[in-house]
Amino acid sequence: ELLTSSLKAGGKLSQLLEDLAKEVIEVRTLRKELISSTRTYSMFVLFTVLIGAPLLFSISTHFLEVMTGLQASTGVASDSALVGEIGITVEFFVMIAYIFLILTSILASVLIGVIKVGNYLYGLRYAPFIATGSVILFLVLRSLIGGFLG
Numbered sequence: 259e260l261l262t263s264s265l266k267a268g269g270k271l272s273q274l275l276e277d278l279a280k281e282v283i284e285v286r287t288l289r290k291e292l293i294s295s296t297r298t299y300s301m302f303v304l305f306t307v308l309i310g311a312p313l314l315f316s317i318s319t320h321f322l323e324v325m326t327g328l329q330a331s332t333g334v335a336s337d338s339a340l341v342g343e344i345g346i347t348v349e350f351f352v353m354i355a356y357i358f359l360i361l362t363s364i365l366a367s368v369l370i371g372v373i374k375v376g377n378y379l380y381g382l383r384y385a386p387f388i389a390t391g392s393v394i395l396f397l398v399l400r401s402l403i404g405g406f407l408g
Contacts, residue, residue, distance in 0.1 A: 296373050296374060299373050300370050300373055300374065303366050303369055303370060303373075304366070304370070304388070306366075307359075307362055307363055307366040307388060307392055308388065308391050308392055308395060309395065311358070311359060311362055311392065311396075312359065312392055312393075312395040312396035312399050313395075313399055315355040315358070315359065315396055315400075316396055316399040316400040316402075316403050317403060318351070318355075319348065319351055319352060319355065319400055320400070320403045320404055320407060322344070322346065322348050322351055323348050323404075325344060326344055326347075326348060329344060355396060356393060356396075359389065359392045359393055359396055360389045360392075360393070362392070363385055363388040363389035363392050364382075364385045364389065366388060367381040367382055367383075367384040367385040367388050368381045368382060368385075369381065370384060371384075
Protein backbone atom coordinates (compact mmCIF):
# COMPACT_ATOMS: atom_id res chain seq x y z
CA GLU A 259 0.00 0.00 0.00
CA LEU A 260 2.86 2.32 0.78
CA LEU A 261 4.40 1.82 -2.64
CA THR A 262 1.13 2.29 -4.50
CA SER A 263 0.38 5.50 -2.60
CA SER A 264 3.92 6.66 -3.37
CA LEU A 265 3.43 6.02 -7.08
CA LYS A 266 0.11 7.85 -7.03
CA ALA A 267 1.73 10.81 -5.25
CA GLY A 268 4.33 11.11 -7.95
CA GLY A 269 7.29 9.49 -6.18
CA LYS A 270 7.61 12.15 -3.47
CA LEU A 271 6.76 9.72 -0.69
CA SER A 272 9.87 7.63 -1.31
CA GLN A 273 12.11 10.66 -0.77
CA LEU A 274 10.22 11.47 2.41
CA LEU A 275 10.68 7.92 3.70
CA GLU A 276 14.39 7.99 2.92
CA ASP A 277 14.82 11.27 4.79
CA LEU A 278 12.84 9.87 7.70
CA ALA A 279 15.07 6.77 7.82
CA LYS A 280 18.19 8.97 7.87
CA GLU A 281 16.78 11.00 10.76
CA VAL A 282 15.96 7.85 12.72
CA ILE A 283 19.55 6.68 12.29
CA GLU A 284 20.87 10.07 13.43
CA VAL A 285 18.61 10.03 16.50
CA ARG A 286 19.84 6.55 17.44
CA THR A 287 23.45 7.68 17.05
CA LEU A 288 22.85 10.75 19.20
CA ARG A 289 21.12 8.63 21.84
CA LYS A 290 24.12 6.28 22.00
CA GLU A 291 26.49 9.24 22.35
CA LEU A 292 24.32 10.72 25.10
CA ILE A 293 24.28 7.45 27.03
CA SER A 294 28.05 7.19 26.68
CA SER A 295 28.53 10.74 27.94
CA THR A 296 26.30 10.25 30.96
CA ARG A 297 28.14 7.07 31.88
CA THR A 298 31.43 8.93 31.63
CA TYR A 299 30.18 11.72 33.89
CA SER A 300 28.83 9.22 36.39
CA MET A 301 32.11 7.30 36.47
CA PHE A 302 34.07 10.53 36.99
CA VAL A 303 31.86 11.57 39.89
CA LEU A 304 32.12 8.11 41.47
CA PHE A 305 35.91 8.06 41.06
CA THR A 306 36.20 11.46 42.68
CA VAL A 307 33.99 10.57 45.64
CA LEU A 308 35.16 7.00 46.18
CA ILE A 309 38.89 7.38 45.55
CA GLY A 310 39.96 11.01 45.23
CA ALA A 311 38.39 12.49 48.36
CA PRO A 312 39.38 9.65 50.75
CA LEU A 313 42.93 9.71 49.41
CA LEU A 314 43.29 13.45 49.88
CA PHE A 315 41.74 13.35 53.35
CA SER A 316 44.02 10.50 54.42
CA ILE A 317 47.11 12.34 53.17
CA SER A 318 45.97 15.50 54.97
CA THR A 319 45.36 13.56 58.17
CA HIS A 320 48.84 12.04 58.02
CA PHE A 321 50.37 15.45 57.35
CA LEU A 322 48.55 16.90 60.36
CA GLU A 323 49.72 13.99 62.53
CA VAL A 324 53.32 14.52 61.45
CA MET A 325 53.21 18.28 62.01
CA THR A 326 51.59 17.88 65.43
CA GLY A 327 54.19 15.26 66.40
CA LEU A 328 57.05 17.44 65.21
CA GLN A 329 55.77 20.43 67.14
CA ALA A 330 55.33 18.35 70.30
CA SER A 331 58.73 16.65 70.01
CA THR A 332 60.72 19.83 69.36
CA GLY A 333 59.10 21.67 72.25
CA VAL A 334 58.98 24.91 70.30
CA ALA A 335 56.99 27.52 72.17
CA SER A 336 53.70 28.33 70.57
CA ASP A 337 54.14 32.04 71.20
CA SER A 338 57.30 32.11 69.11
CA ALA A 339 57.32 34.62 66.26
CA LEU A 340 58.39 32.03 63.70
CA VAL A 341 56.18 29.09 64.56
CA GLY A 342 52.47 29.23 65.35
CA GLU A 343 50.43 26.69 67.21
CA ILE A 344 48.41 24.16 65.21
CA GLY A 345 44.83 24.84 66.20
CA ILE A 346 43.31 21.74 64.62
CA THR A 347 43.62 18.41 66.36
CA VAL A 348 43.86 15.16 64.44
CA GLU A 349 40.64 13.86 65.99
CA PHE A 350 38.76 16.99 64.94
CA PHE A 351 40.09 16.72 61.40
CA VAL A 352 39.15 13.04 61.16
CA MET A 353 35.62 13.88 62.30
CA ILE A 354 35.43 16.65 59.69
CA ALA A 355 36.69 14.17 57.06
CA TYR A 356 33.91 11.72 57.95
CA ILE A 357 31.28 14.45 57.73
CA PHE A 358 32.56 15.72 54.41
CA LEU A 359 32.84 12.23 52.93
CA ILE A 360 29.27 11.39 53.89
CA LEU A 361 27.86 14.71 52.66
CA THR A 362 29.83 14.49 49.43
CA SER A 363 28.56 10.95 48.89
CA ILE A 364 24.96 12.07 49.32
CA LEU A 365 25.41 14.98 46.93
CA ALA A 366 27.22 12.79 44.41
CA SER A 367 24.44 10.22 44.47
CA VAL A 368 21.89 12.99 43.89
CA LEU A 369 23.98 14.26 40.97
CA ILE A 370 24.21 10.77 39.49
CA GLY A 371 20.43 10.46 39.74
CA VAL A 372 19.99 13.76 37.93
CA ILE A 373 22.50 12.81 35.24
CA LYS A 374 21.08 9.35 34.60
CA VAL A 375 17.34 9.80 34.94
CA GLY A 376 16.71 13.47 35.58
CA ASN A 377 15.34 12.85 39.08
CA TYR A 378 17.44 13.45 42.18
CA LEU A 379 15.44 10.95 44.26
CA TYR A 380 16.57 8.16 41.94
CA GLY A 381 20.17 8.66 42.99
CA LEU A 382 19.51 8.73 46.74
CA ARG A 383 19.29 4.96 46.84
CA TYR A 384 23.02 4.82 46.01
CA ALA A 385 23.99 7.18 48.86
CA PRO A 386 24.46 4.57 51.63
CA PHE A 387 26.67 2.41 49.42
CA ILE A 388 28.78 5.31 48.18
CA ALA A 389 29.15 6.77 51.69
CA THR A 390 30.10 3.41 53.18
CA GLY A 391 32.64 2.74 50.45
CA SER A 392 34.12 6.20 50.79
CA VAL A 393 34.51 5.97 54.58
CA ILE A 394 35.94 2.45 54.41
CA LEU A 395 38.44 3.49 51.76
CA PHE A 396 39.39 6.50 53.91
CA LEU A 397 40.12 4.19 56.84
CA VAL A 398 42.11 1.77 54.67
CA LEU A 399 44.10 4.53 52.96
CA ARG A 400 44.76 6.24 56.27
CA SER A 401 46.30 3.08 57.71
CA LEU A 402 48.24 2.37 54.50
CA ILE A 403 49.64 5.87 54.27
CA GLY A 404 50.46 5.85 57.97
CA GLY A 405 52.31 2.56 57.55
CA PHE A 406 53.99 3.56 54.31
CA LEU A 407 55.10 7.07 55.24
CA GLY A 408 55.12 6.85 59.02
